[in-house]
Amino acid sequence: MWPWRKRDRGADSSYRAPDRQVANGLKLCQKGKLADALPLFEQAAAAYRTIGEEQTAPEDRAVAARRVANALRLVGRVRNDLGRYDEATAPGRDAVNLLGQLAPGQDAATIARDHPELAAEFAAAAEDLARSESNLLVVVAKQGLATDERATQALQAAHIALRFRESLVDHDDPTTWPPLASALLQAGHVELLLTQESAVPKITRATGILLAADDAPLKERAMQALQLAERVFSPQLIAAHPVAVDPRRALQQPTP
Incomplete structure (x- = not known):
C-alpha cells in the first residue's frame, strides 16, 4: 500500500x-x-x-x-x-x-x-x-x-540505501531481512564493478542472510554476485569472508 x-x-x-x-x-x-x-x-x-x-x-x-x-x-x-x-x-x-x-x-x-x-x-x-x-x-x-x-554517484546511492536498510532491519522480523540483503548486494555490485575488496563481505553477508529466505530470484542474484566475486578477487580474500550458515549470524556481521 x-x-x-x-x-x-x-x-x-x-x-x-x-x-x-x-x-x-x-x-x-x-x-x-x-x-x-x-x-x-x-x-x-x-x-x-x-x-x-x-x-x-x-x-x-x-x-x-x-x-x-x-x-x-x-x-x-x-x-x-x-x-x-x-x-x-x-x-x-x-x-x-x-x-x-x-x-x-x-x-x-x-x-x-x-x-x-x-x-x-x-x-x-x-x-x-x-x-x-x-x-x-x-x-x-x-x-x-x-x-x-559517475562511480561516486553510484556508490553514494548504494550506500544511502544500505544505511537505511540497516536502520530498518529487525532481527526478530525475517520479513525485513531480504530488503537488507538486496541493499547489500546492490552496494556489493557497485563496489565489484570498481574492483573494491569491500564488495566481498557485503556479498557473502547478503548470501548468508538469504539462506532462510523464500525469495528465489534474490537468492539467484546473490549466487551470481558471489560467483563473479570469486572470479574477480583472490581465493584468499573470498576465504577470509565465508558465508555464514546461520542467517542471524550473518545479520550480526558488521558492514565494511
Whole structure:
C-alpha cells in the first residue's frame, strides 16, 4: 500500500486522477507492459508536482512531495528496466533528493526510528537509483567514458540505501531481512564493478542472510554476485569472508 493512502488527506479529490494513473501503471508493469506504463508514471509525477505547488501547509506539501518522489522512482525504475539507463538516473536522483528534503539534517537511524515509512521509501528510491547508476556505469565503461564522478554517484546511492536498510532491519522480523540483503548486494555490485575488496563481505553477508529466505530470484542474484566475486578477487580474500550458515549470524556481521 502506498504510505500516503493511510492518511485522510490521501482521499483528496485532486489526487484521484494521478493516483489512478499510478495504479494502472503498476498493473501494466505486472503484465510486462513497461513501455505503456512509463507515460502514466511520468504524467502522475507531473500532476503530483503541480498539486504540491498549490499547497500552502507544510504537511500538505510533504504529502505531495512523497507522491512525487514515488512516481519519479517508478519512472526511473521503468526506464532502467527498458535499458534506458542514461534517462533513468535523473528522475531517480530527484526522488532521493525530494525525500531528503523532508527530513533535513537527520541521519538514516533517526529517520528510521521516527518515520519508518519515509525511511523505507528513501531506501527503495536510493536502491533503484543505485541500480540505474551501476547499469549506466557499465555502459559508459565499455565506451571508455567512465568517470570518477559517475562511480561516486553510484556508490553514494548504494550506500544511502544500505544505511537505511540497516536502520530498518529487525532481527526478530525475517520479513525485513531480504530488503537488507538486496541493499547489500546492490552496494556489493557497485563496489565489484570498481574492483573494491569491500564488495566481498557485503556479498557473502547478503548470501548468508538469504539462506532462510523464500525469495528465489534474490537468492539467484546473490549466487551470481558471489560467483563473479570469486572470479574477480583472490581465493584468499573470498576465504577470509565465508558465508555464514546461520542467517542471524550473518545479520550480526558488521558492514565494511
